[in-house]
Amino acid sequence: MNGVLEKAAVKRVIAAKESFGLTGEIKVLTESAKSAAEAAAGLGIEVGQIASSIIFKLPDQSSLLVITSGRHRVDTDLVASKLEVEKLERVDADFVKEVSGFSIGGVAPIGWLNQPALTLIDEALNDYQVVWAAAGHPHAVFPTTYSDLLKYTGARAMVVGD
Numbered sequence: 001m002n003g004v005l006e007k008a009a010v011k012r013v014i015a016a017k018e019s020f021g022l023t024g025e026i027k028v029l030t031e032s033a034k035s036a037a038e039a040a041a042g043l044g045i046e047v048g049q050i051a052s053s054i055i056f057k058l059p060d061q062s063s064l065l066v067i068t069s070g071r072h073r074v075d076t077d078l079v080a081s082k083l084e085v086e087k088l089e090r091v092d093a094d095f096v097k098e099v100s101g102f103s104i105g106g107v108a109p110i111g112w113l114n115q116p117a118l119t120l121i122d123e124a125l126n127d128y129q130v131v132w133a134a135a136g137h138p139h140a141v142f143p144t145t146y147s148d149l150l151k152y153t154g155a156r157a158m159v160v161g162d
Contacts, residue, residue: 004028004137004139004140005026005028005140007136007137009101009102009103009106009108009111009136009137010026010135010136010137010140011136012101012108012111012112012113012136013026013108013110013111013135013136013140013142014026014111014135015111016108016110016111016152017110017111017142020110020148020152022142022144022148022152024142024143024144025142025143026135026140026141026142027043027132027140027141027142027143028139028140029042029043029139029140029141030042030139031139032105032138032139033105033134033138033139033140033141034104034105034106034138036050036052036070036071037070039070039132039134039141040070042141043132043141045132046071046128047070047071048069048070048071048124048125048127048128049069049070049128049130049131049132050069050070050131050132050133051067051068051069051070051109051122051125051131051132051133051144051149052067052068052069052070052134053065053066053067053100053102053107053108053109053133053134054066054067054068054074054107055091055095055096055099055100055107055116056074056076056088056089056090056091057088057089057090057091057095058083058085058088058089058117058118059085059086059087059089060117062116062117062118063091063095063099063100063114063116063117063118064083064088064116064117064118064119064120065100065109065116065118065119065120065153065155066079066119066120066121066122066160067109067119067120067121067122067125067133067149067153067155068122068124068125068160068161069122069124069125069127069131069161071124072124072161072162073161074160074161075160075161075162076088078159078160078161079120079158079160082158083118098114099112099113099114099116100112100113100114100116101113101114102134102136103137103138105134105138106134106135106136106137106138106140107134108133108134108135108136108142109133109134109149109153110152110153111136118156119153119154119155119156120155120156120157120158120160121146121149121150121153121155121156121157121158122158122159122160122161123157123158123159123160124159124161125146125149126146126147126157128146129145130143130144130145131143131144131145131146131149132144133149
């Protein structure tokens with residue numbers, strides 16, 4: 001996995017971590033961490049400890065980042081109802097790359113090119129002392145905490161699935 005830490009997207013995450021004073025080292029996994037299950041298996045942790053960054057489009061066409069626990073899927077109807085919007089639109093890889101600067105499978109919660117209009121964080125992540133998030137590449141992850149993600153992403157805490 002030579003060169004993962006040299007990728008521009010990973011370097012943005014490293015710079016963001018440094019600016020926030022986050023100290024956990026980025027871990028480069030030999031296997032892909034494109035899914036929460038793959039990441040958890042590679043780290044030897046519970047799937048719920050994976051903080052997956054999922055991007056949606058709001059009805060006004062702005063971006064929504066949902067940082068969710070890997071132990072469940074985002075319930076888009078539930079989240080739309082709580083946000084008092086008609087629906088959350090699924091987005092394609094081009095939209096993800098355009099707004100975040102990351103490719104699907106490596107979307108980090110920090111280090112975005114264009115900050116999302118709104119960020120939500122799954123309250124289920126608070127069940128764990130340490131959670132792991134993508135670090136800008138499908139093979140790179142970093143350890144953090146629910147409270148740090150809440151603080152440094154400006155996220156609003158919410159139950160986003162079951």
